[in-house]
Amino acid sequence: MKAVWAAVRLAWQAGRARLAAYGALIAAGAVVPPAIAWLTKAVLDLVAHGTATPASIAWLGAALAACGTTAAVVPQITLYLREEIGRRIGVVAQDRLFLATERFVGLARFEDPAFLDRLRLALQYGGGTPGMVVMAAFGIVRSLLAGVGFLGALALISPWMAVLVAATAVPGLAAEVWLSRRRAAMLIGIGPNERREFFFQDLLLSAQAAKEIRLFGLAGHLRGLMREQRTAADAERRRSDRRETAVQSVMGGASALLAGAGLVWALLETLGGGRTVGDVSLFVAAVAGVQASITGLVGEIATIHQQALLFGHYLSVLTAPPDLPVRPEPGSVPGLRRGIEFRDVWFRYSAEHEWALRGVSFTIPYGHSVGLVGRNGAGKSTVVKLLCRMYDPERGAILWDGVDLRDVDPARLRRRIGSVFQDYMTYDMSAADNIGLGDLDAMGDRERITAAAVRAGADGFVGALPRGYDTLLSRIFLDGGEAGVHLSGGQWQRLALARAYLRGGRDLLILDEPSSGLDAEAEHEIHSGLRRHRAGRTNLLISHRLGSIREADLIVVLDEGRVAEHGSHGDLLRLGGLYANLFAIQAEGYQVG
Ligand SMILES: Nc1ncnc2c1ncn2[C@@H]1O[C@H](COP(=O)(O)OP(=O)(O)OP(=O)(O)O)[C@@H](O)[C@H]1O
Numbered sequence: 001m002k003a004v005w006a007a008v009r010l011a012w013q014a015g016r017a018r019l020a021a022y023g024a025l026i027a028a029g030a031v032v033p034p035a036i037a038w039l040t041k042a043v044l045d046l047v048a049h050g051t052a053t054p055a056s057i058a059w060l061g062a063a064l065a066a067c068g069t070t071a072a073v074v075p076q077i078t079l080y081l082r083e084e085i086g087r088r089i090g091v092v093a094q095d096r097l098f099l100a101t102e103r104f105v106g107l108a109r110f111e112d113p114a115f116l117d118r119l120r121l122a123l124q125y126g127g128g129t130p131g132m133v134v135m136a137a138f139g140i141v142r143s144l145l146a147g148v149g150f151l152g153a154l155a156l157i158s159p160w161m162a163v164l165v166a167a168t169a170v171p172g173l174a175a176e177v178w179l180s181r182r183r184a185a186m187l188i189g190i191g192p193n194e195r196r197e198f199f200f201q202d203l204l205l206s207a208q209a210a211k212e213i214r215l216f217g218l219a220g221h222l223r224g225l226m227r228e229q230r231t232a233a234d235a236e237r238r239r240s241d242r243r244e245t246a247v248q249s250v251m252g253g254a255s256a257l258l259a260g261a262g263l264v265w266a267l268l269e270t271l272g273g274g275r276t277v278g279d280v281s282l283f284v285a286a287v288a289g290v291q292a293s294i295t296g297l298v299g300e301i302a303t304i305h306q307q308a309l310l311f312g313h314y315l316s317v318l319t320a321p322p323d324l325p326v327r328p329e330p331g332s333v334p335g336l337r338r339g340i341e342f343r344d345v346w347f348r349y350s351a352e353h354e355w356a357l358r359g360v361s362f363t364i365p366y367g368h369s370v371g372l373v374g375r376n377g378a379g380k381s382t383v384v385k386l387l388c389r390m391y392d393p394e395r396g397a398i399l400w401d402g403v404d405l406r407d408v409d410p411a412r413l414r415r416r417i418g419s420v421f422q423d424y425m426t427y428d429m430s431a432a433d434n435i436g437l438g439d440l441d442a443m444g445d446r447e448r449i450t451a452a453a454v455r456a457g458a459d460g461f462v463g464a465l466p467r468g469y470d471t472l473l474s475r476i477f478l479d480g481g482e483a484g485v486h487l488s489g490g491q492w493q494r495l496a497l498a499r500a501y502l503r504g505g506r507d508l509l510i511l512d513e514p515s516s517g518l519d520a521e522a523e524h525e526i527h528s529g530l531r532r533h534r535a536g537r538t539n540l541l542i543s544h545r546l547g548s549i550r551e552a553d554l555i556v557v558l559d560e561g562r563v564a565e566h567g568s569h570g571d572l573l574r575l576g577g578l579y580a581n582l583f584a585i586q587a588e589g590y591q592v593g
Helices: 002-014 016-049 054-102 113-126 129-157 159-167 169-189 191-205 207-215 219-271 277-318 380-387 410-415 431-436 446-455 459-463 489-502 520-534 569-575 578-591
Strands: 339-348 355-365 369-374 395-400 417-420 508-512 538-542 554-559 562-567
Touching: 002 016, 002 054, 002 129, 002 277, 016 054, 016 129, 016 277, 054 113, 054 129, 054 277, 113 129, 113 169, 113 191, 113 277, 129 159, 129 277, 159 169, 159 219, 159 277, 169 191, 169 219, 169 277, 191 207, 191 219, 207 219, 219 277, 339 380, 355 369, 355 380, 355 395, 355 538, 355 554, 355 562, 369 380, 369 578, 380 508, 380 538, 410 417, 417 489, 431 446, 431 489, 446 459, 446 489, 459 489, 489 508, 554 569, 554 578, 562 569, 562 578, 569 578
Parallel strands: 369 538, 369 554, 417 508, 508 538
Antiparallel strands: 339 355, 339 395, 554 562
16 A cells, blocks of 8 residues: 555656546546436437437437547547656656665665666666556546446346346456466566566677677577576466466456346346336446446556555665665765775675675875785775775775764765776767766866866867767767767777866875776876876876886785785885786786897
8 A cells, every 4th residue: 555655646746737637537437438328228218118309309319429429538638648647757756766776875786686676677667657556546436436327227227136246346356456466476576587688688789799799609699598588587477367368267257147147137027028128228238337347446456456566666766775874964074184094994795795805904195196906806996996985894994084984975075086997987978078077067168178188198089089079979879960989998098087187186086997998108198197197196096007006105915805015116026025926927028029
């Protein structure tokens, strides 16, 4: 019931006037069929008894014509209103869902398969279910009104037949509610299969995957996997359809038998002189009307039941607790003056995962540059995610000028940070937007965008694009009827760097592999630019190219989630440990031959 009320509230908030008009039309449409049945009986009785006058026939005919016109027009308008109400509810529901996902300020929810399944159900059914619940509720009103009208007529002719037909509603309702529960469970159950199917669909059609898929000849294999998911989901759908067909056939057959027996009885009564032709006509219409109303009523209740079960998933996303505890009145994030300290930080992505960081302690002093190095999987990117408070440490603390990051608002913290992630984004938008997204306040400021591009070495190639900074960088959208431009890996990386530079004088600059896609010349150019830019600024630089780290004030070497060594480049070489070893291997690689 909670889900039903929430759905009705949502529909009401999405458009009261239309909903009220829809309700009025439904009521009008519901009383018309019993009225037609009564009027038909009256006409037939007048004619059969020979008491009809031109005036009475004209009035009854006019009333029948008015009812017929209403019956013909009302469904068209209700259909339009139904679609319109559905669209408006869809917009509100989608907006609320995405607003709710913005409350998840960290990353954990987006890496939780169970939550992603729920999110997909919420997306799939959240927009449609409130409309369906409300329409079904109106449908119940319509069926009740029409049913009561017909039942009244039937009761006048044969009370026992009225009771008998009404009684068939009970097993019908029980069967439909049972079926709807099974149907909802089936739809929820096939959610993971559908999500996998969508994944393979996207993969097979994505420009990014197209190269590998063709080179490795994966298309047939992936198509097979996609089909497997569809087949598994279809098997469940089929089982559900068969169950419904069997149950509904039995219920439908029983109703038809009952109606047929009633008709035989009414005809025999007429032969015996106990009934008029009008009675028989009303009887036939009333039995059919009551049965149709009961079928409608039962179907609508079952729909509400099923949709409410699905809408529950939408509600559960809307009401899910935050992924990171944010205090009701979080502390402000002071401008950095002393530095950032990792104090005995332990972190794992979930209780099922291994520890990614095991008691990491180091300091990024204010105004200094710190290099973070280590083998693949050592925990470097995890450090970055914790620094941006995408997750909280499980044990230990990260202190920003002594303030625990758990006590601050992540949004305010992130406003103080500029960063280039290892897996930076490429947006299918214009070059200017790709840079401007780094700081929404500068989105329309072409001067600041150009300055950031110049600093990242992107101004040259962006200026040479067909529409300069306004060129759409996309292979999937058209730019004013023409194909967009796609950049090279290194060019995209420069744009990502420009995005970070646009954030300007932030307190902390994090660069996770900022030059991995760049050619040697560009890398040199970028790093000397970076050195100039980061001079006197606090920054954390992560790179496997140790040559670009060597000038950092402090180098922290991570190994299997622990700080293995730290010191300056010279200190670490003298220590002769992991860093010296990695550096020697790289240096040797450059000298061979
Ligand atoms: N989202 C995640 N969920 C679960 N485990 C993760 C996740 N991201 C990383 N890990 C694990 O955490 C450990 C540290 O990963 P991290 O990405 O921090 O390493 P890294 O030092 O940045 O590696 P690389 O040099 O390859 O970028 C690895 O064992 C990795 O498998």
